[in-house]
Amino acid sequence: MFTIRIGNKKIKLLNWLIFLIFVFLIIYIVGLIFFMLPIFTKTYNYKLEKENYVINSKVTFKNVWFTCKEKQEYVIKAEDKDIYNVLEKDLINDGFKKRKNKLIKISKSLGTCKDDRITYDKQHSSKYVLFKLNGKKEENLIYGNNYVENYVIAKINNKKVKNIIIKSNLNENKVGKYIISYTINISPCYKQRLYRKVNVIDDEKPVISLIGEKEMEIEYKDVYKEPGYSATDNYDGNITNKVNVKNKINSKKPGTYELVYSVKDSSSNNTSIKRIVKVKEKEIKTIKEKPQIKIKDGITYVNGVLLVNKTHCLPKDYDPKVNKTALKALKNMQSASKVVGLNLPLISGYRSYKTQNELYKKYVKKDGEEKANTYSAKPGCSEHQTGLAFDIGKVDSSFANTNEAKWIMENAHLYGFIVRYPKDKTNVTGYIYEPWHVRYLGVDIATKVWKSDLTLEEYLGIN
Ligand SMILES: [Zn+2]
Incomplete structure (x- = not known):
């Protein structure tokens, strides 16, 4: 069309005109694109402080060629852990996702960014939104009592908010910590919440x-x-x-x-x-009256108790073997000691006159008669010949410091035994301390002897 010629001047003018129209058209289109489809990114930082939590929020609006994107990042702080947990759960329900310590929501909306910004600005203004708890943010309720709801004060743009959503899991009959949440909608997209903690308590002592x-x-x-x-x-x-x-x-x-x-x-x-x-104070319970001493077939009984010591010996032919009742009691005692982790093996039980004779001779040969007499009886004078005495644990002075020896001391009477030759009683018994040597007397007498802290001789009153 630029080849049409109607005189030289006229053609030139038309070309310029077309050229100018063309330039204006390009400027107009560029301007149109520039002003009508702006590319903008705007970030708002705001802090929402409520009675029981603080939300630090960063909201970024991006508008790229009509696609409006909005990214919200929340960092929540609440002094109360229970409130925090509920608040976080609520936000996750609202579409937020947890990333590290932040809750993030990305939403796409077409062309609504402008309105959202206005809402955000207004939401910051306490003049625009008045939302606070009526009453305390944390209350104690004695269990079984009725909870009286104090509600909230909620105004938007000076108008009372009618629709307040209250959520509560409160059980007045169960001790625990409960959270009541109050939600108001500020705009179709934005909510504000408040929380109240109710502690159902029991303050009555048992x-x-x-x-x-x-x-x-x-x-x-x-x-x-x-x-x-x-x-x-x-x-x-x-x-x-x-x-x-x-x-x-x-x-x-x-x-x-x-x-x-x-x-x-x-x-x-x-x-x-x-x-x-x-x-009570210790009562020395000896047999107060004159002890009844009976000698039957050469065997001494004091008030019915068979007594063998250095002065009261047994006939050579007295050979009762081990006493079955005593042996049974010994076994019970051994089992009981095992229960508490101790071990009391039987070392020596019944010994006949003949055996004692051999043993005594052996000791005399080894240590001399005087020393042998402190730990071994002359034949006929050994308690082992009665079948009522046993050596348990270990026949050695080192046994005295063992838990086994201590246990015997405290418990033998419960099975009918006494430690026959106690500590520091050599002058009475004639024997050194023998923590391993127990004598069967039956529970009743053994307990009495034990409680008296006396030797058998002292208890029987024949010393
Ligand atoms: Zn013995």
């Missing part, structure tokens, strides 16, 4: 009841037997099995002791009560 007397008396060396107790709690019910008893009774030491019974319920309410236990 009750301990003692069975038996509050003040008790026990004999010297008697084992304290707990008469029992029970504990109940308004919330937990029977908590007897949770009672802790502090027992520091030493029945070998006369005096007044306190037993402390304490219990804690599931809400850590503590109760403790005491029982007074008095350990």
Whole structure:
């Protein structure tokens, strides 16, 4: 079309005109693109501070060729861990995803960015949004009582918000921590929330009841037997099995002791009560009247108790073999010691006159008669010939310091035995301390002898 010619001048003017129109058209199109489809990226940082949490938010709007993208990054802080957990869960429900310590949401919306920005700006303004808890942010409620809801104060643009969404998992009958959430919609896209914590508590102490007397008396060396107790709690019910008893009774030491019974319920309410236990002074319970000594077939019985020592010996032909009752009792004692991790093997039990004779001769040859007499009996004068005496554990002075020897000392009477040659009683018994040598007397007499802290001779009153 530029080849049409109608005179030289006229053609030139038309070319210029076409050229100018063309240039204007290009400028116009470029301008149109530039002003109508702007590329912008705008970031808003804002801090939403509520009574129970702080949200630091970064919102970035990107508008690229009509595609509007919005990226929200939230960093939430809440002093209360329970509130934090619920808040975070709520935001995840709103479409946020957790990345490290941030909650991130990317949404695409076409052409709504402008409106969103206005909402964001307004949302920051406390003049525009008034949203706060009515009442305390954390409340205690005694379990079983009714919770009275205090609601929230909520105004947007000075208008009362009618639609407040309240969510709560509160169970007034169960001790625990509960969160009530209040949500208002500020715009179709933006919500604000508040949280209230309600602690359902039990502040009532449990009750301990003692069975038996509050003040008790026990004999010297008697084992304290707990008469029992029970504990109940308004919330937990029977908590007897949770009672802790502090027992520091030493029945070998006369005096007044306190037993402390304490219990804690599931809400850590503590109760403790005491029982007074008095350990009586030692009574020397010997046979006070003149002991009845009977000698039958050359065997000495004092008040019915067969007695063998250096002055009361047995006939050469007395050969009863091991006493079956005593042996059975020994086995029971050995089993009991095993239960507590100890080992008491039988070293020597019944010994006949003949055996004792050989043994004694051997010891005399080795150590001389005087020394042998301190640890070995002359034939006929050995308690082993009665079938009622046993050497257990280890026949050696080192045995005295073992747990086994200590256990025998404290428990042998329960099986009918006594440690026949106690410590520091050589002047009475004529023998060195023999922690391994036990003599069967039956539980009743053995216990009496044990409690008296005396030797058998002293107890029988024949010393
Ligand atoms: Zn012995």
